[in-house]
Amino acid sequence: MPQSPIRAAGPPTALEIVDRILADGGVAARPRTIDRIVAGDPTTFVTGVATMAIASLDGLRAAAAAGRNLVVAYDGPFWSETDDLERMTRYPGFAAKRDFLRAKDMVVLHLREHLRDRVPDVISLGMARTLGWEDRRAPGCEADRFVLPPTTLLGLARELAGRLDDRTLRVVGDPQLAVSRVAASWGNAAQLPTIRLFNSEVDVVLCGYTREWEAVEYAQDMIATGLKKGLILLGHAKSVEGGMRACAEWLTTLVPEVPVEFLAQPEPYWTPKPWSR
Incomplete structure (x- = not known):
């Protein structure tokens, strides 16, 4: 049995x-x-670790206030998947974030691919747990397919909004469509994989976000032809925060010397239409 490293x-x-x-x-x-x-x-x-979906300035401030100077984020702080700063340093938004991090002696770890490569996938595990779908996985299918109690597309959207405190999710399809089979693509859903999911044996494709003029338009057109399908867009952060909560639970076992916690972030979107559950 391998020994734990000396700390x-x-x-x-x-x-x-x-x-x-x-x-x-x-x-x-x-x-x-x-x-x-x-x-x-x-x-x-x-002194402490905070996990979060996006290393936004709001999230960094919350971490600093809690005494967590290492931030582990699914998406990094500088608005680029590869954290390419070549065109960012000239803008005041970059300076404000950089100066805050320096003033608070903070470190940001961009951690995504390792979480997705683990078995089980930490994001998938955490999102299923957050939604109460751990026992709803479709037998014989990949991890992110679920069979739910029969409901409508509207009913499923309301359930997701409530469980995730998601006030601005968007739905494509007939609100009264009967649904039970769901395929999820957490975070960014690329065009071709989303289209493949839409053409598989599922009623609803659930994802964080995707390009509207690609996968969303495809879904809209296929529904217009009479295909009985639905598409639900949760928003990026809402579709991975459950996974970053699971990440915090895992890191607690790796870093017992300091506190580790997940920090939720305020939803960036709002709508002029009153929203209620």
């Missing part, structure tokens, strides 16, 4: 925590990955 007394550094994360779970390293420290000094001693 020094006192708080770990951000780099030590990253090493623990990448060594856990037997996940093969990718030749290229977006997972890395994208802000802060890796040798910083960590």
Whole structure:
């Protein structure tokens, strides 16, 4: 049985925590990955860890107020999947975020691919748990297909809105469509995989977001031809926050020296139409 690595007394550094994360779970390293420290000094001693969907300024402020100076985020702080700063440094928004991180001695770890490569996928596991769908997985199918008690597309949308506190989700399809078979694509749903899901044996495709002029338009057109399908867009953060909550639970076992917690973030969208459950 492999022995646990010897850990020094006192708080770990951000780099030590990253090493623990990448060594856990037997996940093969990718030749290229977006997972890395994208802000802060890796040798910083960590006083606490916060996980969140997006390293927004609101999220960073909440983490700093809670004494969590290592932020583990599904999406990084600088508005780019690869954290490419070449065209960002000239803008005041970049300076404000950079200066805040420096002033609070914070480190941000962009962690996505490792979470998705683990078995089970941490995001899928956490979202199923958040929705109460752990026992609803479709037999013989990949992890993110579910068979739910019969309902309508409207009923499912209301259930999702309530469980996720999602006030601005969007739905394509007949509200009274009878549904029970759901395929989920958490986070960004690319065009071709979403279209394939839409043409599989499911009633509803559930995703974070996708390009409206690609997969959404395809879904709209297929429904217009008479296909009995629905599409629900949760919004990006709402479709991965359950997974980042599960990430915090996992990191608690890896980093017992300091507190670890998941931090939800305020929804960025609003609508002029009054919303009620």
